Amino acid sequence: MTPLVLPAEGVGFEAEADVVVIGAGAAGLVAALSAAGCGVSVVVLERDRLPRGSTALSAGLIPAAGTRFQKARGIEDSPERFAADIAAKSRGAADPSVLAAVTTAIGPTLEWLADRHGLPFEVITDFLYPGHSAHRMHGLPSRSGAELMDRLLAAAEREGVPVLTEARVTTLFARADGLVRGVAAARPGGEERIGAGAVVLACSGFGGNRALVRRHIPALADALWFGHPGNTGDALAWGEAFGAATAHLSGHQGHGSVAHPHGILITWAVIMEGGFQVNARGERFSDETEGYSEQAERVLAQPGGIAWDVFDGRIAAIARQFEDFRAAEAAGAVLSAPSLAALAEAMRVPAAVLEGEVAAARGRDRFGRDWSRTPSLAPPFHAVRVTGALFHTQGGLMVGPDARVLRRDGSALPNLFAAGGAAAGLSGPIASGYLSGNGLLTAVALGRIAGLEAGGRG
Secondary structure, rough: OOOOOEEOOOOOEEEEEEEEOOOOOOHHHHHHHHHOOOOOOOOEEOOOOOOOOOHHHOOOOEEEOOOOHHHHOOHHHHHHHHHHHHHHHHHOOOOHHHHHHHHHHHHHHHHHHHHHHHHOOEEEEOOOOOOOOOOOOOOOOOOOOHHHHHHHHHHHHOOOOOOOOOEEEEEEEOOOOEEEOEEEEEEOOOOEEEEEEEEEEEOOOOOHHHHHHHOHHHHHHHOOOOOOOOOOOOOHHHHHOOOEOEEOOOOOEEEEEEEOOOOEEEEOHHHHOEEEEEEOOOOOOOOOOHHHHHHHHHOOOOOEEEEEEEHHHHHHHHHHOOOOHHHHHHOEEEEEEOOHHHHHHHHHOOHHHHHHHHHHOOOOOOOEOOOOOOOOOOOEEEEEEEEEEEEEEEEEEOOOOOEEEEOOOOOEEEEEEHHOOOEEEEEEOOHHHHOOOOOHHHHHHHHHHHHHHOOOOO
């Protein structure tokens, strides 16, 4: 079903809301809660029976700087320092005005979610994600996106925000000047038309649309898609019909550590704390600490598109704070052995090669990785067979610092907003520009900004 933009003249609506939010992932729910807090009427339209989105597939970690959660742990950080880290990773490709708005907004947003809606955030301090100069990843107790979704949905229910499920928005109705007057949604009982004072596009990117991925991200056209199947590019189609500008459509977040064939995310902590990756020949092939996003393509370039995460018991203990890692152990994806020779036999790689790679993990190695800050691996040893995957796209509709969608001439559409994967992210045009957490960062921060603006308190 092709998303449409049709003239609003003469169209009648069965219901009205001050703010209509399309998509009930983290971006949409934060936008809805923010708008509802302004005292306006809000409705969220979700295509699935159970709202989960790509958020539920993630670890649910949101980077933020200068928060009280950091201060409680003695961590000194600031939005400016955070923005500098994003700019460095993206090689200056992030829009400066949006970058400043997002890194400034995210800390207060997490504190608002904690205080107003009871989300118990805490800072992860036992390992540092690649590219971050401070411990600033904030997560919930289970370290899972599913918990983040559950808590946001519970907050929406408490606030009386209606989330209409099995409601796929097919059409936006707009005036000639670009003002959106309402939407049409296909539901099991037939089409429903809802008038809108403002619309927030929170229906993510286009990673689930193989044709668009092949066009914009050909290197991952055949990669495992680890995002939500509903991410088919609807926001792009609507935006382009309005003459909206787009940016960085080749940008994306990959991940080089998805257990195969189990399809379970293996936290990059197993690498950052002193583990590494080898291919089917037992050989390392990169500096893994540069980032998990760019590692997806590197893993896929190995024989069979397969690699092994190799780590030890100390690292496994850190990784067990993540629900996904515990699930991988329960599924039998994590191999264990008392010696490297026994581990190599279980992996079916040459023992001498694997032992040589462990011995070479000293100082600064041939790939430029610095091993001076992590202990050497020690028994027991572990390994997980992994592949590379596409998690979400980072390109999308250009927005201003107020989350309003921009036309190609730089002017803003009157009442159309975008957040999360629907908006152009902060990672630039290539996978290596992705700083850990950029996806949920723009989902939550732009969701907050869009909701306040649409609700009249921006």
